[in-house]
Amino acid sequence: xxxxxxxxxxxxxxxxxxxxxxxxxxxxxxxxxxxxxxxxxxxxxxxxxxxxxxxxxxxxxxxxxxxxxxxxxxxxxxxxxxxxxxxxxxxxxxxxxxxxxxxxxxxxxxxxxxxxxxxxxxxxxxxxxxxxxxxxxxxxxxxxxxxxxxxxxxxxxxxxxxxxxxxxxxxxxxxxxxxxxxxxxxxxxxxxxxxxxxxxxxxxxxxxxxxxxxxxxxxxxxxxxxxxxxxxxxxxxxxxxxxxxxxxxxxxxxxxxxxxxxxxxxxxxxxxxxxxxxxxxxxx
Numbered sequence: 001x002x003x004x005x006x007x008x009x010x011x012x013x014x015x016x017x018x019x020x021x022x023x024x025x026x027x028x029x030x031x032x033x034x035x036x037x038x039x040x041x042x043x044x045x046x047x048x049x050x051x052x053x054x055x056x057x058x059x060x061x062x063x064x065x066x067x068x069x070x071x072x073x074x075x076x077x078x079x080x081x082x083x084x085x086x087x088x089x090x091x092x093x094x095x096x097x098x099x100x101x102x103x104x105x106x107x108x109x110x111x112x113x114x115x116x117x118x119x120x121x122x123x124x125x126x127x128x129x130x131x132x133x134x135x136x137x138x139x140x141x142x143x144x145x146x147x148x149x150x151x152x153x154x155x156x157x158x159x160x161x162x163x164x165x166x167x168x169x170x171x172x173x174x175x176x177x178x179x180x181x182x183x184x185x186x187x188x189x190x191x192x193x194x195x196x197x198x199x200x201x202x203x204x205x206x207x208x209x210x211x212x213x214x215x216x217x218x219x220x221x222x223x224x225x226x227x228x229x230x231x232x233x234x235x236x237x238x239x240x241x242x243x244x245x246x247x248x249x250x251x252x253x254x255x256x257x258x259x260x261x262x263x264x265x266x267x268x269x270x271x272x273x274x275x276x277x278x279x280x281x282x283x284x
Contacts, residue, residue, distance in 0.1 A: 001059055004084040007076045008068060013059035014052045014081065018044025022085060023278070025051045026078065028096025028122065031069065031198035033058040036189065037095065041263030041270045047091075047278065052081060056198045069201040071100050071125070071208065078105045082112060089114040091278065096234065096260065097202065100125040107209070107216040117225040117274055120235040120260045123243050124203060126217070127210030134236040139174065141231050147173045174233035177258045177265035186264060217247045224250040225277040229258035229265070251277065 003013045016022075017039050027034040034051045035058060043049060053060040054074060067073070078101065082090050091114045094102030099121030106113045107125075123129070139155070142148050147170075154170035157163075176183035224247050228240035237254045244252040253273050258265040 003059075004081065006055065006063075006080050008063065008065065010055050010063040010068070010077075011061040012053065012055060012077055012081070014050055017049040017051065018047060020047045021091065022050050022087065023047040023091050023093055023117075024078070024081065024085075025049055026092065026094040026098035026101050027052070027054065027057075028094075028098045029057075029194050029199060030071070030097035030100075030122075030202040031057055031195045032190065033193035036186065036193055036261075038263070040093075040274075041267030043263070043271050043274060046271070046275045050081070050085065052077070054198070056195045057193075066197065066201060067204075069195075069198040070204050070206065071097075071202050072104055072206065074101045074202075075105045075108055078102075079109060079112070088112070091115045091117075093117040093119065093274070094121065095119045097122045097124075099123075100208070103213050103217070104208075106220060107213045110216055110220060113220075113222055115223050115225070115278055117227065117277060118243075119227045119274075120229050120232050120262065121226065121240060121243065122235065123239060125208050125210065125213045126243060126246060127208070127214075128239060128242050130234075130236055130239045134238040135233055137238060138231050138233055138236050142174065145173070145179070147179055171233070174231075175260040177229060177231055177262070182264060183261075186261065214246055220247065221249060223277065223280065225274065226250050226252045227262060227270075227273060228252070228254045229260060229262050230254050230256050232258065232260045234260040 001015050003011050006012050034053050056062045092102045099118040103125040150170045154167040172187045173179040228237040244250045255262045263270040
C-alpha cells in the first residue's frame with residue numbers, strides 16, 4: 001500500500017498488483033473500500049493494477065471537508081494520482097459508480113485519458129437511469145433460481161416504499177451471476193467496506209453535469225470498452241447499450257451469465273475481454 005497527498009492535503013492510499021503498464025482502477029459502491037475488487041480476476045498478470053482507495057474508504061484518510069466526497073470533486077484525486085505516478089496519460093478502469101468518476105475525469109481532462117474501460121457502469125454522469133422494464137429483462141432470466149421468490153417479494157416491497165435491510169439482503173443475488181459461496185462472502189463483506197456518509201454525499205446536487213459529459217464523450221477519440229453483465233440487475237445490458245450510443249468509439253461487450261461483478265462470475269472471460277481491449281493496436 002502506497003500513499004500520496006490529494007490537492008487538499010488529504011492522504012490517499014492505493015495498492016499495486018502485477019506488472020507491466022499501469023492501469024488505474026477506480027472502485028464503485030459508491031465509496032466502497034477497493035478491497036472488494038480483489039485482483040480483478042487475475043488482471044494483474046497482464047497490467048500493473050493501481051487500485052485507488054477513495055478518500056474516506058479503505059486506507060485513505062477521512063477529509064476535513066466532507067463535501068469532497070461528491071463525485072465531481074473526486075476527479076481532483078484521480079488527477080493528483082496521475083501526477084504522483086508521473087504519467088502523461090492514464091489508462092483507466094472504472095467499476096460501477098467508479099465509472100462516473102472516470103467519465104467526469106475524461107470531461108475535465110480528456111487529453112490525459114488513454115484507454116477507458118467501464119465495467120458494469122453506473123450512468124448517472126450522463127443522465128441515464130435504469131427503467132423498471134430494463135431491470136425486468138434481467139430478472140426474468142432468474143425466475144427458476146431457488147432464491148428468486150424471496151427476491152421478487154422484496155422487490156415488490158421496495159417498490160411500495162417498504163425499504164428494509166432484510167429486503168436489500170433478499171435482492172442481493174440479483175447482482176451476481178452465480179449465488180454461490182464466493183458471491184455470498186463478497187456480498188457479506190460490503191457492510192464493513194462502505195462509507196455510508198460518503199455514499200450519501202457522492203451524488204449530492206451538483207455532482208453531475210450530464211450535458212458536459214455527453215459533449216466530452218461525443219468528442220472523445222480514444223478507445224472505450226463498455227462491459228456489461230448479461231444478468232446484472234445493477235447496470236442492465238440495455239442501459240449500458242444506451243451509453244454505448246453516446247460514445248463514437250466504444251466497444252460494447254456483454255459477458256454471458258455475469259452480474260455486477262463479472263470477474264467473480266467468470267474470471268477468464270472477464271480478463272480475456274479487458275486484456276484484448278487494452279492490447280488492441282487499432283485503438284488510440
